[in-house]
Amino acid sequence: SQTIHQWPATLVQPVGSPLSLECTVEGTSNPNLYWYRQAAGRGLQLLFYSIGIDQISSEVPQNLSASRPQDRQFILSSKKLLLSDSGFYLCAWTGTGGSEQYFGPGTRLTVT
Amino acid sequence: QKEVEQDPGPLSVPEGAIVSLNCTYSNSAFQYFMWYRQYSRKGPELLMYTYSSGNKEDGRFTAQVDKSSKYISLFIRDSQPSDSATYLCAMSRTGFQKLVFGTGTRLLVSP
Numbered sequence: 001s002q003t004i005h006q007w008p009a010t011l012v013q014p015v016g017s018p019l020s021l022e023c024t025v026e027g028t029s030n031p032n033l034y035w036y037r038q039a040a041g042r043g044l045q046l047l048f049y050s051i052g053i054d055q056i057s058s059e060v061p062q063n064l065s066a067s068r069p070q071d072r073q074f075i076l077s078s079k080k081l082l083l084s085d086s087g088f089y090l091c092a093w094t095g096t097g098g099s100e101q102y103f104g105p106g107t108r109l110t111v112t
Numbered sequence: 113q114k115e116v117e118q119d120p121g122p123l124s125v126p127e128g129a130i131v132s133l134n135c136t137y138s139n140s141a142f143q144y145f146m147w148y149r150q151y152s153r154k155g156p157e158l159l160m161y162t163y164s165s166g167n168k169e170d171g172r173f174t175a176q177v178d179k180s181s182k183y184i185s186l187f188i189r190d191s192q193p194s195d196s197a198t199y200l201c202a203m204s205r206t207g208f209q210k211l212v213f214g215t216g217t218r219l220l221v222s223p
Contacts, residue, residue, distance in 0.1 A: 006155075032209055034210075043200075043213055043214065043215035043216060044156075044200070044213045049210060051209060094209075099144035099146075099161075099208075100144070100158055101146075103148075103155035104155050105154065105155045106154065106155045
């Protein structure tokens with residue numbers, strides 16, 4: 001069966017510090033991968049999605065970037081965090097041609 | 113106007129009640145419809161997945177799609193306190209890699 005992992009689970013970082021969040025998927029190959037942010041009490045905002053290695057689309061101009069160093073690994077990064085980067089970051093995957101997405105447990109980021 | 117509209121709630125019901133959660137949408141090209149359940153501080157969990165119109169039942173949960181009205185529903189029978197969560201609807205077009213989500217409805221089931 002497929003599983004999706006995210007780490008760290010929680011993170012407190014000062015403004016201006018770098019960020020690296022990692023997501024890995026097991027039990028499938030060639031997944032589509034997604035990064036979302038969910039602000040408190042708000043809906044899901046799609047940040048990036050990737051249909052393959054070196055194929056990453058950015059949805060919202062922002063202080064973040066994404067990379068996919070391996071087929072089943074997706075990384076969300078920032079060089080300098082802003083207060084507004086605080087939120088709940090979720091990684092999701094779907095199989096090739098599939099519509100339903102499966103989410104990871106999330107990373108709660110607080111920028112102080 | 114948002115592509116997908118969902119009442120944020122909260123919706124408070126007593127244990128054992130039938131719950132109806134709904135979303136409306138504006139894009140007639142949507143063909144795939146999903147319901148997710150999200151507990152506090154957890155990732156969303158896929159509950160129901162339907163294609164095009166019709167009903168789908170899974171245990172106490174029934175998903176209903178009315179494409180003519182651009183309206184989808186999730187019914188929960190015999191609701192339990194463990195059903196207390198935020199329910200998100202999501203939908204997509206054929207061949208499209210992205211989902212459009214509602215903002216979620218918070219459900220509270222009291223014992």
